[in-house]
Amino acid sequence: MSTTYARQLRAARDEFVVTGHVPERYRAAVRPEIAASWARSRSGGVSPEEAHLPTLPEVDERCKLATVARPVLDRLASEIDELGGAVFLANAQAQLVRSWIPDEMVRTSLRRILAEPGASCNEAHVGTNGIGTALADGQTKIIGGPEHWGELHQDMTCVAAPILHPVTRRAAGALNVTLMDQRIHPALTALVRWGIEEIRQGLLEQTGRAERLLFEQFMARRRSDRPSLLLSPRLCIADPAAAALLPDLDAAELWDQVNRSRSPGGATELELADGAVVPVNVTPVEEGLLIEVRRQGRPPRRRSAARPRPSAAFATALEAGADALAAGLPLLVVGEPGVGKLSLARRLTSADPDLDPLVVIDCRAHLDHPERLVEDVRTTGSGARVLVLRHLDKIGVHAAKLLAPVLEVFTAGAHPPQLIATMTARGRQGDAAQVVFERFATVTVEVPPLRDRVADLPSLVSALTAGHDRRARWSPEALEVLGRRNWPGNVRELENVVQRTLSNSGGLVRVADLPLDVRQEAGRRSFTRMERAERDAIMAALENSRGNKVIAAEELGISRSSLYRKIERYGLADAGQVEVRLRS
Numbered sequence: 001m002s003t004t005y006a007r008q009l010r011a012a013r014d015e016f017v018v019t020g021h022v023p024e025r026y027r028a029a030v031r032p033e034i035a036a037s038w039a040r041s042r043s044g045g046v047s048p049e050e051a052h053l054p055t056l057p058e059v060d061e062r063c064k065l066a067t068v069a070r071p072v073l074d075r076l077a078s079e080i081d082e083l084g085g086a087v088f089l090a091n092a093q094a095q096l097v098r099s100w101i102p103d104e105m106v107r108t109s110l111r112r113i114l115a116e117p118g119a120s121c122n123e124a125h126v127g128t129n130g131i132g133t134a135l136a137d138g139q140t141k142i143i144g145g146p147e148h149w150g151e152l153h154q155d156m157t158c159v160a161a162p163i164l165h166p167v168t169r170r171a172a173g174a175l176n177v178t179l180m181d182q183r184i185h186p187a188l189t190a191l192v193r194w195g196i197e198e199i200r201q202g203l204l205e206q207t208g209r210a211e212r213l214l215f216e217q218f219m220a221r222r223r224s225d226r227p228s229l230l231l232s233p234r235l236c237i238a239d240p241a242a243a244a245l246l247p248d249l250d251a252a253e254l255w256d257q258v259n260r261s262r263s264p265g266g267a268t269e270l271e272l273a274d275g276a277v278v279p280v281n282v283t284p285v286e287e288g289l290l291i292e293v294r295r296q297g298r299p300p301r302r303r304s305a306a307r308p309r310p311s312a313a314f315a316t317a318l319e320a321g322a323d324a325l326a327a328g329l330p331l332l333v334v335g336e337p338g339v340g341k342l343s344l345a346r347r348l349t350s351a352d353p354d355l356d357p358l359v360v361i362d363c364r365a366h367l368d369h370p371e372r373l374v375e376d377v378r379t380t381g382s383g384a385r386v387l388v389l390r391h392l393d394k395i396g397v398h399a400a401k402l403l404a405p406v407l408e409v410f411t412a413g414a415h416p417p418q419l420i421a422t423m424t425a426r427g428r429q430g431d432a433a434q435v436v437f438e439r440f441a442t443v444t445v446e447v448p449p450l451r452d453r454v455a456d457l458p459s460l461v462s463a464l465t466a467g468h469d470r471r472a473r474w475s476p477e478a479l480e481v482l483g484r485r486n487w488p489g490n491v492r493e494l495e496n497v498v499q500r501t502l503s504n505s506g507g508l509v510r511v512a513d514l515p516l517d518v519r520q521e522a523g524r525r526s527f528t529r530m531e532r533a534e535r536d537a538i539m540a541a542l543e544n545s546r547g548n549k550v551i552a553a554e555e556l557g558i559s560r561s562s563l564y565r566k567i568e569r570y571g572l573a574d575a576g577q578v579e580v581r582l583r584s
């Protein structure tokens with residue numbers, strides 16, 4: 001990277017931090033993918049000034065991925081030895097799991113910024129960087145010097161790529177090579193790709209018997225002239241053509257959908273998470289369904305009302321939970337009261353007949369009698385496919401001591417139940433309950449509070465409404481008022497408000513039908529965090545669509561009229577105009 005180019009990039013980034021736009025004069029210097037990542041970093045409120053990477057607790061340095069990757073990364077590290085670089089392995093949450101840094105000086109300077117196992121490179125935490133951005137975009141990324149969002153990376157070049165699990169197709173982590181200067185060495189991308197393929201091969205060899213059987217069936221049955229995938233309730237194996245055509249695969253959701261819509265002849269259509277529709281042929285095979293995408297016919301079309309997608313925050317929790325279950329690892333679900341921890345556990349297990357029935361034991365039921373709790377777990381849990389221990393943080397040291405051996409017997413058995421625990425507090429290391437679960441190398445997922453995932457509110461309201469009055473519909477204005485609250489009681493509180501509202505109204509729910517306290521509170525408030533999140537999402541959609549409101553509304557999954565209302569409400573009329581002017 002030439003000094004002039006680096007200087008231009010640096011100036012562009014500095015202005016972007018302040019204005020949110022790439023100045024016209026530097027436009028040629030900033031690659032669109034970098035501008036998109038800067039926009040995410042900025043709207044996510046990431047400070048570029050941080051002096052080191054944030055450290056998150058609970059990284060499993062001996063996880064399957066790390067074990068499989070070790071020989072590959074040893075080899076990579078020796079290849080880059082002379083270049084003075086470092087190799088990093090991160091998990092699916094972009095948290096560093098292991099590092100290989102042969103050079104002492106490089107090691108010292110990376111240590112200074114806490115680039116060590118446990119550190120987070122998640123784009124949401126540190127902004128544009130190799131690992132975080134590769135995982136956010138699902139693609140190989142080369143991020144040179146000032147293309148990084150944060151000050152701490154300005155003199156480094158990173159080449160990173162996500163590691164897609166060969167069977168589940170979910171990101172298992174990311175591989176990254178960092179050089180301590182702004183040179184982009186052409187061989188690095190090839191080296192990283194080689195490393196990724198080797199690790200994927202290793203993961204395949206480690207995969208369980210059932211998954212391997214599926215994979216073998218897939219390889220034997222698929223036709224090379226059609227994009228194909230093999231689906232079971234928990235797994236989805238896709239060839240590269242299908243993966244490119246159907247980028248938003250969610251095995252459990254597709255499984256449900258295909259089973260609902262399948263005709264006797266096997267021809268049906270698949271609606272993807274973004275509302276696109278593709279025609280497919282479905283053939284049952286021994287362990288699942290073989291799905292072949294019929295390319296001939298019309299290309300994927302968009303439906304006017306796209307199915308709502310979970311917010312990024314909730315989708316991350318779902319994905320991490322699904323990974324834990326696919327690997328059979330005990331899962332710890334944390335989050336504020338009423339946020340939907342048990343509901344997440346139900347959702348993760350509901351599509352899979354192997355994970356049925358779900359046995360739920362509320363640890364609060366026997367607070368004064370730990371022996372009863374343990375007896376309950378022993379008797380009820382022994383035949384269960386999934387055992388959920390709710391409110392595990394409420395048990396005391398004595399109960400934890402009694403519970404540990406019981407759980408250990410379960411996990412050592414021939415058919416161990418899938419263990420899931422829910423609790424409200426996170427990171428209380430040493431807490432008796434957590435100690436119980438840490439014995440089993442638990443995966444922890446956090447269900448974000450409702451105020452941090454405003455995008456989920458309409459779909460939650462509609463799910464909660466369906467349980468009461470299927471005919472009721474909510475006006476956009478009423479939903480907007482709900483979105484202006486902070487929801488300290490989370491989804492449970494929302495459920496209560498939905499119930500109260502529906503007990504007084506039917507048909508179309510308008511603002512006037514909402515309980516008085518809800519309306520009054522909404523009237524008093526200035527913008528909440530949820531509103532700010534919504535406003536940022538709208539700004540990002542307007543930026544992506546270059547100010548085109550039809551495309552922006554489609555991306556946001558809302559109607560055009562609703563987008564116009566929100567633009568006015570948040571004072572974003574300028575955002576579109578500025579964008580149009582800049583890009584024209």
Ligand SMILES: Nc1ncnc2c1ncn2[C@@H]1O[C@H](COP(=O)(O)OP(=O)(O)OP(=O)(O)O)[C@@H](O)[C@H]1O
Nearest residue numbers: 336337338339340341342343344463464491492495
């Ligand atoms: N995605 C969802 N769709 C519909 N209802 C939901 C959803 N998430 C949560 N709920 C409802 O909200 C209420 C609280 O959810 P849940 O019991 O899962 O929360 P929790 O976090 O486990 O609660 P706590 O920790 O306080 O026991 C439940 O009545 C549940 O039915």
